[in-house]
Amino acid sequence: MKRNIITLLTDFGEKDPYVAAMKGVILTIAPHVKIIDITHNITKFNIREGAFILASIIKYFPRNTIHVGVVDPGVGSLRKPIIAVTKRSILIGPDNGLLMLAAEREGLLKVLEIRRHKFLLEEVSYTFHGRDIFAPVAAYIANGVKPEEIGEEVEEYVKLPFPKPRILKKKIIGEIIHIDDFGNIITNISIKELQKKSISIGSEITVEIHGEKEKLNLKDSYSKVEVEQTLAIIDSFNLLEIAVNQGNAARKYNVKVGEKITVTF
Amino acid sequence: MKRNIITLLTDFGEKDPYVAAMKGVILTIAPHVKIIDITHNITKFNIREGAFILASIIKYFPRNTIHVGVVDPGVGSLRKPIIAVTKRSILIGPDNGLLMLAAEREGLLKVLEIRRHKFLLEEVSYTFHGRDIFAPVAAYIANGVKPEEIGEEVEEYVKLPFPKPRILKKKIIGEIIHIDDFGNIITNISIKELQKKSISIGSEITVEIHGEKEKLNLKDSYSKVEVEQTLAIIDSFNLLEIAVNQGNAARKYNVKVGEKITVTF
């Protein structure tokens, strides 16, 4: 089966030849493919952030899409190059957990270790598997080569569990998992955890963030508070987000990814 | 009629899942479409800057292109989602003026308010209409659905007038409307206004900018002055621009978008 879309997610940035080299390799092998950039601005070596972004968008892409992820601090070490085959899509990248959160959401069927050299570039460097392994493997699969012809199933692979919030009686202790380009603070507390505690739009909650406590009304859109006011909101990925209407919440509270957020109600 | 190109202009930046989610939605509905990024680096919430960029490039795109613009500080409020149908192209986005400068240049025929839910994502969030409304509507129109099947014509919509320069006897008082990545200072004074005052290439003008007066000769290319010298130039979009040859004029004069520029002659 031919596949038409390959997406790329990396921490390579946008000034170097790395992303373009991958695209050239893909189009040389599979000229029919449409290449879509997810982002190349994952924080360098931050596998967890890459995993979160990939998992956030994967369901919006068509069935049979091939997703290549390269956030790969262990390139050239013994970490395996893998293909994750799921019900909806194929994911390709390093075995460091980057792919698995997304793969599980897509219905993981099996994980293959890439082994057959005829589907790689002739010379495989120890520093750029994106170009030498992942791009050509993605392109051959787009051409109809079966993943099973390229790799062999493995039982062991790295999972990177999404940090789960701690649910107490009158408290949820969560974590900041992403700060977006607007400065919105995205937490790992999902709408499900809030619903279990009967918190919904309009509920009053107290949020403790970087040592400051704020009483906030849970809103469904930024424009429900005045400009420059803080609000708590269920965001478009169904996660609790602390935001400032038309402002930058991360700067206001001076927070970073990984910090705790406590919600009391 | 099928349409093949959808362009995207947003203030979403390039590190988050937002742009990719829109692309996934488009390609799921309309796999044949070519998606072209105009830019995702509009200054956050700066509708006027987005309108200027979109209006600058729209005529260079083929007839029948679909342009999606999302600079949307009022998302989730009562502002309408609209489709602007023009002689050459279709524009889709929030009713806040972002689209209208470009739409008028393309020959505006009518403005429709998006109403039919079957052309939206199943769950429409209050915070991400780019993904839930504008992307699917663009994709369905690319597939041949008529805009009139999706929305209903409205008489009232937000116009965002391009700030016009004041023309006096021996003076034109304009405004900085954009500072580009080179630091070139782009004004709202067009070649037409200069021609009415008989100013053309080679004319000597005095430009007052951020309190400093400079006597400048109007040039047609950057290389007509020495490196690091200031010049006045008619730029490639027919607007008066203050630039520094191989330097950064905005940094030199410490100016921002919105400041006055006075030309005396």
Place this chain on the structure above:
Amino acid sequence: MKRNIITLLTDFGEKDPYVAAMKGVILTIAPHVKIIDITHNITKFNIREGAFILASIIKYFPRNTIHVGVVDPGVGSLRKPIIAVTKRSILIGPDNGLLMLAAEREGLLKVLEIRRHKFLLEEVSYTFHGRDIFAPVAAYIANGVKPEEIGEEVEEYVKLPFPKPRILKKKIIGEIIHIDDFGNIITNISIKELQKKSISIGSEITVEIHGEKEKLNLKDSYSKVEVEQTLAIIDSFNLLEIAVNQGNAARKYNVKVGEKITVTF
């Protein structure tokens, strides 16, 4: 012969209408073309950096690709617009050396000066040849127009020699030619020069960089040293690179492109 891929490399950045205007022009003339961005973040006016990036990736693209490069401090001056025809590909841009390093690696056949106005936009500005000359010429060639119909062969054109390292008896004096987004320091010393001096993976070398001397073991992958440790490595483009495992070498040594690097052995 139709050609299907046009790549773009510029110093235009990603917030302005310039790149999008070029894409619109290309798609208006040649709707079948796939446009691939190499990068738009070349340091402003840095022709040498642009030449290095273009030369690094060109071999990874398919035969018959058209590459457009625009790093053009002399736009509007007498510098010629050119087409370089090579055995594998076509390169289009200003005659300032930007294209020639890549063109030579592709097997340069001839250089043509663009002369025929019917293949340009109707109005050619003096400030934006990317949109008015290079984009339409690339699109017409993608449509099957022969380069010889658009330009005339010239004998003289600007070459920009890649700075060669000085090879002494017990020393190689090289230069930093690029610092990538990871902070890796890329030099002009290639694997060939090292091999001639019998330096290979595992050899001990002394590297002098910004006044500091470091004894380093030449490695083949970043993960061969501890996190935050400096290493010397042959990178994926076969050049000597000074890097810090999961760190930023350029920041650690406070170096810039153009500085000397001395290797003694």
